[in-house]
Amino acid sequence: MPSTITIASNSDQPLTVNRLGYGTMRLPGPDVWGEPANRPEALQILRTAVENGVNFLDTADYYGEDVTNRLIREALYPYPSDLVICTKVGATRRPDKSWVPFNTPENLRTSIENNLRTLGQEQIQLVHLRLMGHGAVPLDEQLGAMLEMQREGKILHVGLSNVTREELEAGLQLGNIASVENMYGYAQRTTLAHAHGHNPGGEEVLDLCEKHGIPLIPFFSLLHALPKQLDTIGEVARRHNATPAQINIAWQLHKSPWILPIPGTSSLAHLRENLAAAAIQLSAEDMAYLG
Template identity: 80%
Template sequence: MTTTAAPTITIAPHSAQPLPVSRLGYGTMRLPGPEVWGEPANRAEALQILRTAVELGVNFLDTADYYGQDVTNRLIREALHPYPADLVICTKVGATRRPDKSWVPYNRPENLRASIDNNLRTLGQDQIQLVHLRLMGHGPVPLQEQLEAMFEMQREGKILHVGLSNVTRPELEEGLRLGPIASVENMYSYAQRTTVQLPHGANPGGEEVLDLCEQHGIPLIPFFSLLHALPKADNRIGEIARKYQASEAQVNLAWLLHKSPVLLPIPGTSSLAHLRDNLQARDLQLSAEDMAYLG
């Protein structure tokens, strides 16, 4: 028996302006230069990746004005503006980059407002459809104060829907008490499901909040969804890949698509060939037995 991964998902389904999108999006973080800094090594290919993704049915793009700086936003605008009517561009605020390329919080209300205004300008939009508040450690700014600033800009019409990124379970529970949370973006892949320590801080895993997202009908958007550095003793994903004559990356993405209907992977790449390969995961149907074997 095969299981069927739903081809679409709706962000904020019970709101006045729901956003239906295809369940494989594209994350732009890999487009800038090394360390997510500066212009892409191959600008023409970066632009073509964005255009090809949309041509092949991708209508959810994930970006941030601190990718580059502003590099991915400018590439999106150059490649795709005027935007297709069904294209959803999701950006993030709450962080910034220093000249030494470090990642630091930028989450005071005035910072968040400056980031939104910058995203609107660089993307060429009057309203951003979905904005994730990226949590980088609250420091002196409580989560409530950050979210209140986001909801204020939502009331002003600068933001359509507000989401959270890099959240622990308690933080998501608090966010849900404070207002409508449209989506969550956390690290999640077949091999990396719980919190992982990275150079710029801890990244909570998707598994820690998945059941809450399911209960509330909130899309969970895995970033680093192609992180699959498995222990050498665990070759299950490779075995399933050989069974279907697929790549391990495709099986990883298919596992996410079959794991839960609220998952919306956004695999990123700076290679046009890898983009096409990743999108073929939409056609890979895993059986119930496959899913049980993968765990």
Template identity: 80%
Template sequence: MSVPTTITIAPNSAQPLTVSRLGYGTMRLTGPEIWGEPANRAEALQILRTAVEQGVTFLDTADYYGQDVTNRLIREALHPYPDNLVICTKVGATRRPDKSWVPYHRPEQLRASIDNNLRTLGQEQIQLVHLRLMGAGPVPLAEQLGAMFELQREGKILHVGLSNVTRPELLEGLQLGSIATVENMYGYAQRTTVQLPHGGANPGGEEVLDLCEQHGLPLIPFFSLLHALPKADSRISEIARRHQVSEAQVNLAWLLHKSPWLLPIPGTSSLAHLRENLQARDLHLSAEDMAYLG
């Protein structure tokens, strides 16, 4: 099975963005617990440079990753940015000193986050911003998205997306305005909602994939390599043995073959693992392989 190597964000808009179909998520470039500076700053910078040199044109970041760590690394490694590079960030959350994750989604907070991202990335406009939803709260989705669309009208944001979104939330968002992308947890072993140990949930990609396909929205899987594969399911290890590749590479190839609207962003803090992940672009799974994987 051959798969597209690029994907277009907001294809029907005045300013569509065509990017490589395997991006890079920067979250793992921070210190432990997504907090503080990387253990090896030189390697972190080299990972970013190598990713771009190897054809990656989509980076995912957030100013709450390590408290601006990934944004500052991106700017140090890559500014002035290549014309074809799309940097996507997220707003709607922040970190407390105890390292907990909390909502930061009131209109004035969203504006402060956008301004901070623009400053730390050294940009005048962010090409794509995901509003990360943190579960039910006192600020309605319409109010949150209204603030995002206002920032878009001001020119600070080019395209608006939704992250960590349930099916009803996505349907509501599509009624409220132009949504360009969706970013949800999704991988071979994690397809539906996962309940988090301290409350809340991560909605799965499989629950919204059909809507994304119907509306032409790239679905950007995060945590696609985070969770261990079920021990009772040896199918992915069998395909890995057949092709003489790693299970992680099969996982990424499965996403690339699953739907042309999927844009995986595997993250890593290892240069060797980055190169291994990028090799998944060249792994061609047959129709029989995909049927076997399910």
């Protein structure tokens, strides 16, 4: 099981990171809005993650709003030379905490400038274009704007998020796609809907990602989505003296060398559990039992 993964491996500026990242979505307050319930712990989580080898952080300026970007900067700036901070654009938040598209070329430029400012960077290493709005703004217009900002040097690599197989295939025709971020976990291997709307799953794009050498970065890999599967993962967890959440992470790492898990948490104790999951070695029998 490889311990690292390379993003944009077909470019002249690839990014190699350790194969367990950290997603910051759980750091803000309830509904991914407002300041953390425990700000010192949130800052310590970010520092502890990096101190323990995590060098891939996933964020977005619409987490909070701007809460996770500001926390990252406060905790880690000046950034370690090997740290990759990945952000997302294509959405924004309303005061009622709803999630709405923000994906015209002008919107996307505004978001990139905001991320650069709040993170204190001159260039963002990796940006995922999150697709929302059911095609109200054509993919070629959205991705075209991203590729233009890449040519300007504001973005190093462009990825896609929340994409169907057809959208990924279309994106690959338009430019180099460095990574894909879709909902995916042991209990979420098909297209599902959740509080933020319809989300394509990771399973439908994984083979395409593998074929093109594109890391698949799973988000929101909650185990309780399909409770009937918990008995199975629970049995494997007992064999390894681990938690089902840890086995979920280990399953992602063993499923494909092109998967880069980014489990998030607002608890320092849970962060340490997640980090320990990277050391769990699942056997072929374990993987077969998990199905």
